[in-house]
Amino acid sequence: MSKLKSYTITCHRPLNYGAVLQAYALNTKLRSLGVDAKVIDYYPSYYKASNKSLLTRVLRQVFRLPDWIVGKKRFGKFIADNLPMTAKTYINIEELNADIPLADVYFAGSDQIWNCHELENGKDDAFFLSFAPKGAKKIAYAASLAMPKIPEEQVERYKSLINDFDAVAIREKDGLELVKSIGIEKAVNVLDPVYLLERIDWDKIADKDSFLPKEKYVLIYAFNRQKNIFEYARKMANELGIKVYSINTNIEDYMLDTDKYFYNASPNTFVNLIKNAEAVVTNSFHGLSFSVIYNKQFHLFTRKSSSNSRMVNLLSDLNLSGRIVDSTNLLKNDIDFAVTNEIVDQKRIFSVNYIKSNIFSDGNN
Secondary structure (H helix, E strand, O other): OOOOEEEEEOOOOOOOHHHHHHHHHHHHHHHHOOOEEEEEEEOOHHHHOOOOOHHHHHHHHHHHHHHHHHHHHHHHHHHHHHOOEEEEEEOOHHHHHHOOOOOOEEEEOOOOOOOOOOOOHHHOHHHHOOOOOOOOEEEEEEEOOOOOOOOHHHHHHHHHHHHOOOEEEEOOHHHHHHHHHOOOOOOEEOOOHHHHOOHHHHHHHHOOOOOOOOOOEEEEEOOOOOHHHHHHHHHHHHHHOOEEEEEEOOHHHHHOOOOEEEEOOOHHHHHHHHHHOOEEEEOOHHHHHHHHHOOOEEEEOOOOOOOHHHHHHHHHHOOOHHHEOOOOOOOOOOOOOHHHHHHHHHHHHHHHHHHHHHHOOOOOO
8 A cells, every 4th residue: 555645835944943843843753654744845935025125125135145045055955854845846826726746635734824914824825725636635733823813804714714624733722712713613732843753853853963062051042133132141151150152044143142153053953052051042932842842941032023922822831831031030940841741742642643543534554
C-alpha cells in the first residue's frame, strides 16, 4: 500500500525563527507517523507589499538588503536541508487553483494564518485550503487568529470556509472561542506544532549548530527593539555575573546593548542558544515556547499589538501566568517546571491523537 500523502500550507518563508521551526515541526511529526508529508511552497506577493511611500519603500529596501541577503542564505539552507516542499513556488491563490499539488490530506498549518486584522493571511482563501480538490481531507492544525475579533464583514466568509474543513484545531483558546462564536462547534484546542516534538528531537537541530558556548549568558529574543527588554536583561546579567546575548534578523539590533549579537543566524543556532541559556528574555511566542520546551527560566514582555493574547493564553494553559514582566523589578529565576511539563505531555498526546485520528480515520495506519 502506498503511503498517505499530505501537503501543508503555512507561513514558512518569513525570516523568522518561529515561522520556520513550526513548519518544520508539523511536517517532521507527520513524517514520523508514516505520512509522505511536504509543505506547499506558498510565498504570496503581498508578503513583499507595503503601504509606505515610494521613498520610504526604496530606503527600507536598501537598508534591509543585508538582512535579506544573509537571511535568505541561512534560512534558505535550513529549509532546503530540513523541509520537503513542492518544486514550484506559488505566489497567489490563482496559481494554486491552476496547478493544484495533489495529496490525500491537506493541512492548514499553524502561525497566524487566519489573522486578517494585522495581516493579509486571513484575507487569503489559500490559507483556508479553498484550492484542495473535492474528496481530499482538509484539516486545520493549530491555526491562529491572533486578533480580538473576526471583523463583521469577514464572519460569513470565515464560517463558510472553516465549515468546509473535515477537522478544525485552533492554537489559542481565545481563537477557539472566536471560531465557536460563528458556529464552528467541531473546533478543538491543540498545541503549537513545536510542542509536537520533544526536547530530544530539538536536540538534533541544536546539535547541528557549530556554536559552542564558552561562557554563561542571558539570551534575548525580542521584536520591535524594545529598549526596556535589553535594559532588563542587562540588569539580570549583571546580578548573575554573566553576559547578554541576543539573536534576531535585523541589522539595526547591533546598536542595542548586548555582549554578542547573533545576526540572522540559522534556526539551528536559535535552538542551540535557547538550549544553553541561563535565562531567556523575550516578547515572542516561540521564544516563550522553546524556553518551555527546554525548561529555561524565562521573562516574558508583552508587545503593543493584539497578538499578545496568544502568549497570555499559553501562559495560562501551562500554569505560568506569573512570568509576565510588568515593571523594572526582576522576576525570580525560580520556575518549577514539574507541573508545566505534565500539562505539556498531556496536551501533546491529545494533539498527536487529533492528527492521527483524522488522517487515519478511514482505517489506514
